Amino acid sequence: MELRQLTYFMEVAKYKSITKAAEQLHISQPALSKSIKALEEELGTTLLIRTNKTSHITDAGNVVLEYARKMTGLVGEMKLTLSDLTNLLVGQLNIGLPPFIGSLFFPKVMAQFHHAYPNIKLDITEYGGARVVKSVEEEEFELGVAVLPVDEAIFNVYPIVEEEMLLLVPKNHPLANRKEVYIKDLKDEEFIFYHEEFALNKIIRNHFYITAGFEPKILFKSSQWDLMSEMVAANLGLSILPRSICNRLFAKDINIVSLKPTIMWRLAVITKKGRYISHAGRTFIDFIVKDKL
Template structure:
């Protein structure tokens, strides 16, 4: 019996699911079952009743849950007080990031954070905005970093960085020599979109709608599930796309792709940090949120968290 098993036990009780606990803790379901069985063997009684539809905590489990809550809360307080005394931040930080952020921005941020706090274990999950929101709502992640604003009463949502999107073209395209193109020229282009649930797609749809253009009016020739695939398709001449400048810095520098702006459309957006208001924030999570704001502000491309 150990504190890690108590943490697993509490997560199973909170999620009412072995599989849900496994996802939240980034371990396998058999590992969750093994640890729960070890606790049940220690106490000599069942802590959960299992069936095919749900997991229900037993009376013995409810008694243990009350003590486990107190034990883990006291441990969190001890870590907080010791961190304040020693100035040492330690623990696990699980971050979800949408593709543009996860592939081009956050690895640098996490790397700098780790240099300052080497005893922090950082876990980064990269997927689209829709999936990040779901994982934060399930409390499977400490926080998420996404490309479009999220409206959900269970979440705290704050901007932390500005971004600019541009129209990306092959270098030999007739419009490639222009600094700005008109909205009519954009609509006439064969267009490559990211998949449903992508933050870049949502902001593209929102901004075009503000300019009076629906996605259905675009000549969409492809929908692709990653930024890299989109860039390669544009470079191969299949069409144009709207993409974050963060994602094409290398290609623009090398001259393998060209970016232009749309005269009638504002494509400036904000990146957001999201976290579940019902999830306890450990000292390492609080420190990372503070670091994120400070780091991005120093990069001169962002604004501080409001």
């Protein structure tokens, strides 16, 4: 068994497709299929159920996948540890980042970090907040930026942002001229909301239910804050966005109103407890936490 075979199998499991995995690995589809078949023969069990469009992981495949992640993770940690022993700040740092956060804060932060540490390459992948958390736990990323709360039994948490969420209302709406709106008064309103893969979806829905006993009526879902605000301006519903995003809005047909009780938006860098964090990773955490975004 070769480590490369396990890496290939992890990619197929990730994309649930030999074709997509082969594209990501930059190898031919027949070569990838041959490698997986050889792994199955060596282990004496079927790892994948292949169909025309997708590849489904078997129960045995899930066992192999769990060990493959541990083994490749240990190899990665070994390489990082050896690299750190050279005392050279070089290498690559894999970061998971929700799109909302990336567009708001990180272009400036990345530029400053690059100027300070030009030999560290930042490899950024944009996922929804919930998927970032899962990917850090599964060690796909060395670190991620997540919306709190997360399970602090699993993750180290380094807070970087805390601000309130605000209500976006069309200017012709009855609530538009209020300075603040109580959540209980929004029971009959329709909302432009975040997709389920975004942590804010669950956070806001839970907040509504806990404080007012209902969940918001969701008319449309989006992953783009500019589209969400434009839909509010078009009088399609209300929305709730962090203050930093609201400060960037230029729509003339929207009023921004405070919510009571306040919903806070808390961001943090997270790492998995027990995982070795490279010197480059620790340097990035110190850099971003020191100035706070």
